Amino acid sequence: MISKDTKIGELLQEFPDKAEVLLTAGMHCLGCPASQAETLEEACEVHGIDVEELVKELNS
Numbered sequence: 001m002i003s004k005d006t007k008i009g010e011l012l013q014e015f016p017d018k019a020e021v022l023l024t025a026g027m028h029c030l031g032c033p034a035s036q037a038e039t040l041e042e043a044c045e046v047h048g049i050d051v052e053e054l055v056k057e058l059n060s
Contacts, residue, residue, distance in 0.1 A: 009036030
């Protein structure tokens with residue numbers, strides 16, 4: 001299960017198909033080395049995205 005504490009690098013390694021969800025939400029820096037160590041919550045804060053809504057979508 002994906003949570004707001006899931007690191008982007010781990011998420012993409014385990015669920016590469018979820019990259020499209022992140023890109024659609026506005027996270028266009030998935031290849032950036034710094035983003036790999038960020039949690040979903042941290043990335044959502046930077047991009048102005050509602051983390052709870054994104055986690056729901058990623059887990060659906």
